[in-house]
Amino acid sequence: MLSIKNLNKIYHTEEGDEVVALSDINLYVADKEFVCFIGPSGCGKTTLLRIIAGLEKPDSGTLTVNKEPITGPGPDRGMVFQEYSLFPWRTVLKNITFSLELKKIPKSEREKIAREFLELVGLLEFADSYPHELSGGMKQRVAIARAMVNDPDVLLMDEPFGAVDAQTRNRLQHELLNIWERKKKTVLFITHSVDEAVFLADKVVVFTARPGRVKEVINVDLPRPRERTSFEANAVREHLLASLGAEIQAAID
Amino acid sequence: MGQFLDMRKRTLEITSVASAIIIWEIIARIINKKYILPSFTDVGAAFLKLVSGGELYRDIITSLNFFVIGMGVAIAVGIPLGVMMGWFKTIDKAIDPIIEMIRPIPPLAWIPFAILWFGLTKYAAGFVIFVGAVFPILVNTYTGFRNTPKVLVESGMVLGCIKNRDLIFRIALPAALPAIATGVRVGMGVGWMCVVAAEMFGVSTYGIGWKIWHWNDLHHMDLVLTYMLVLGFIALVIDRLFRYIVQEWWLKWQTGIVV
Numbered sequence: 221m222l223s224i225k226n227l228n229k230i231y232h233t234e235e236g237d238e239v240v241a242l243s244d245i246n247l248y249v250a251d252k253e254f255v256c257f258i259g260p261s262g263c264g265k266t267t268l269l270r271i272i273a274g275l276e277k278p279d280s281g282t283l284t285v286n287k288e289p290i291t292g293p294g295p296d297r298g299m300v301f302q303e304y305s306l307f308p309w310r311t312v313l314k315n316i317t318f319s320l321e322l323k324k325i326p327k328s329e330r331e332k333i334a335r336e337f338l339e340l341v342g343l344l345e346f347a348d349s350y351p352h353e354l355s356g357g358m359k360q361r362v363a364i365a366r367a368m369v370n371d372p373d374v375l376l377m378d379e380p381f382g383a384v385d386a387q388t389r390n391r392l393q394h395e396l397l398n399i400w401e402r403k404k405k406t407v408l409f410i411t412h413s414v415d416e417a418v419f420l421a422d423k424v425v426v427f428t429a430r431p432g433r434v435k436e437v438i439n440v441d442l443p444r445p446r447e448r449t450s451f452e453a454n455a456v457r458e459h460l461l462a463s464l465g466a467e468i469q470a471a472i473d
Numbered sequence: 474m475g476q477f478l479d480m481r482k483r484t485l486e487i488t489s490v491a492s493a494i495i496i497w498e499i500i501a502r503i504i505n506k507k508y509i510l511p512s513f514t515d516v517g518a519a520f521l522k523l524v525s526g527g528e529l530y531r532d533i534i535t536s537l538n539f540f541v542i543g544m545g546v547a548i549a550v551g552i553p554l555g556v557m558m559g560w561f562k563t564i565d566k567a568i569d570p571i572i573e574m575i576r577p578i579p580p581l582a583w584i585p586f587a588i589l590w591f592g593l594t595k596y597a598a599g600f601v602i603f604v605g606a607v608f609p610i611l612v613n614t615y616t617g618f619r620n621t622p623k624v625l626v627e628s629g630m631v632l633g634c635i636k637n638r639d640l641i642f643r644i645a646l647p648a649a650l651p652a653i654a655t656g657v658r659v660g661m662g663v664g665w666m667c668v669v670a671a672e673m674f675g676v677s678t679y680g681i682g683w684k685i686w687h688w689n690d691l692h693h694m695d696l697v698l699t700y701m702l703v704l705g706f707i708a709l710v711i712d713r714l715f716r717y718i719v720q721e722w723w724l725k726w727q728t729g730i731v732v
Contacts, residue, residue, distance in 0.1 A: 275627055293630045305628040309647040309726045319632040322639065350726045370632060 221406060222249040222272070222374060227281030229267055240431035241267050245281070247425065247434060249374075249406060254397075256417040257410045258464060259427025259435075260471035265410050266302075268432070269376050272408065273299045285374060295319075298367030299376040302383070304359045306351040312362050313338065313347040319370040337365040340399055357381075357388040361395065368403060375400075377409045381416070393419055397444070414460045418453050419446055426463050429471035436463060511695035516702070519695040532700070533707065535679040536668050539595055543602025543671075544664050550603075551610030551660070552653060558611075559618025559649070560641055572611070580605035580663075581670045588674060598671035598680075606664035613656025617649030651727060654719045661715065665708045681707075 229242040241264040249255050257265040270276045271283065274293040283290045285297065306315050313334050320330035338344045341361040351359055360380050367375060381389045393416060400407055411417050417424045418440060426435045438460060442452055494513050501512030511519075523529035558565040583604050591597035621644065629644045672682030681704050688696035720727075 273631055275630065293633070293635065295633055297631065299628075299631040301624050301628065303622075303624045305624045307625060307628070307644070307647070309650070309724075311726075318629075318634075318643075322633045322643075352726070366632070 221251040221286055222247075222408075223282075223284045223287075224248075224268075224272075225282045227268075227271070227278050227283060229264065229271065229276070230279050242271075242278075243431040243433050245432070245434055247437075249408065249423075252404045252406055254400060254407045254420055254422045255409065256421035256424045257408065257427065258412070258414065258417050258424055258460070259432065260429045260464070260468045261412075262430055262471065263427040263467070264430065264432030265427050266378055269299075269378050269408060269410055272374070273297055273376050295370050296372055297374045297376060298370055298372035300360065300363045300367050300378070300380045302379040304351070304356070304383075305363055306359055306366070308351050311348050311350055312343065312354070315351070315362060316366045316369050318366065334365075334369060337369045338362075340368070340402070341365045341395065355388075357384045357392055360384065360392065364396065364399065368399065368405070372405065374406045374408065377407065379410050379412065382412070389416075396420070401444075414457055414464065415448065417460065418442075418457050419448055424460060426460070426467070429467045435467065438463075508692050508694050511698050515695040516698050519693075519699045520702075523696070523699060529703065532679050532681050532684055533703070535677055535683075536672065536681045536707075539598040539671055539676075539680065540602060540664060540668055542595060542599030543667070544606055544661060546599065546603045547606035547610055547660055547664065548657060551607045551656070552614050555611045555614025555653075555656075556618060556641060556646065556649075559615045560637065560645060565615075572608075576608050576612075578604075580667050584670065584674055587671075593674070593676045595676060597674075598668075598676045601671040602664045602667045605667035606660035609659040609663060610653070610656040613652045613659065614649060617652025617656075618645050620652070621645045621648045651724055654724065658712065658715055658719075661711060662708065665704075665711065669704065 224245055224247040227242060227245040228240070231239040231241050233239060245268060257268070259265050267276065271278050272285075272290065274290055274297065285294075288296070290297075306312075307318065310318065313331060316334040316337055317330045320333060325333070335344060335347065338347055341364055343358060343361055343365070346354060346358065346362075351362070354362065363380070364375075364377075381392050384392065396407075397420065409420060411420075421440050424438045424440060426438065427433065428435045438456065440456055442450070442456070447453060498513045501510045501515070504510050507515060520529075554568070558568055580601050583601055587597040587600040591600055625644055625648055626640060629640055634640055634643055668680075669682035669685060672680040673686055675683065677683060678687075681700050685697055685700045685704075688694075688700065
């Protein structure tokens, strides 16, 4: 459903130098697949996600969602950012209704839909709170609900749980999997955590250090719900760590 | 405990103001020349006379009228212009040099042209106030727009908010509201200061600023001082009222003190 062919992205610095951010990326993501991107910092995985979101343009290559080429942001792709991105002047409920307002859906109906999604992320009682009244983990759950309410085919997530503490993070991972299983979306999820990738993904895409290339794609064929510490999970984790370790070393060198 | 501290704070404030008044009264009595330093009691008597005669009321209304004209136009011009310059780079580049040339000119320097263009009318006074108020509003609106967090704009875009018009009204403008509120507040402060100068050239025989000059010419320094204090007091009331309105209704979503 998501197909990327021969994609390149080059940045031009002010001095006129060229920095290759992404080089010859080829990737196919099936419908309703949960895919994690992992790689050393600065390998271009965020850039790739932003290109898929339509927020940046590639220099060459083709990019399609459901065979439709990507030319800009669209309702078929939702995104959850690493930074807290809720509109601080809107209540939790009004944050979620934002995209429905743009679609001119009547008020009573859009609030009904928004409440459904708030319930999905377990924050119904915070409907009338403002974002500054929520914890970091709660903000990201609202951001997920806000992206989901638009009913996108693909959910793009750029290290959404990077800023929350470890325990909250585990809980958010569980919740995300619940939502994913109930709503059956394709998810592209950037992470720095091997544990997170092994727990969440059907498929882990490992990126090389800059210039970012796809180093390998690892299928995680573990039954769900997963045991974080099972023997099989550890085997995948070790494989990933070894693959990633070489790249992190390369990034440092 | 908290209440006790609060009481003590209040007590301190009251004591402080009372001491200042007493010192003022003592010095004025030592000097004993009303035309150099009128005493507190002189000013109090003058104030009561002005209030009972209804004159003060009319002066305040006149000054507020000029102020509202100037502020109204300053807001109507400053905010849209700041929005356009903050959002569209080309407009910014085209207009910014002109603004930077006009901005440093003190509002009072515009008085000759104010009279020339508007005659001795309330609009001439309003114009001087406008010149004083418009730049803080413009610059703060512009800065607020420029500082719209990128992630909020991009969040809007991925949620289907693509057109400039939608991005401006649904994202950048609300994000910039605290900065705009600050701009209006600073603009009101400068604008009110301009009231004295704007009334100086005689657009009306009423008005707080005009009366300061009028009573100065007649060496009624107790009345001059009374009008000065009224001028300050009204500025304080306007500022507090604005802050209250902004914080209660406009920016309830904000934490902490914005303006």
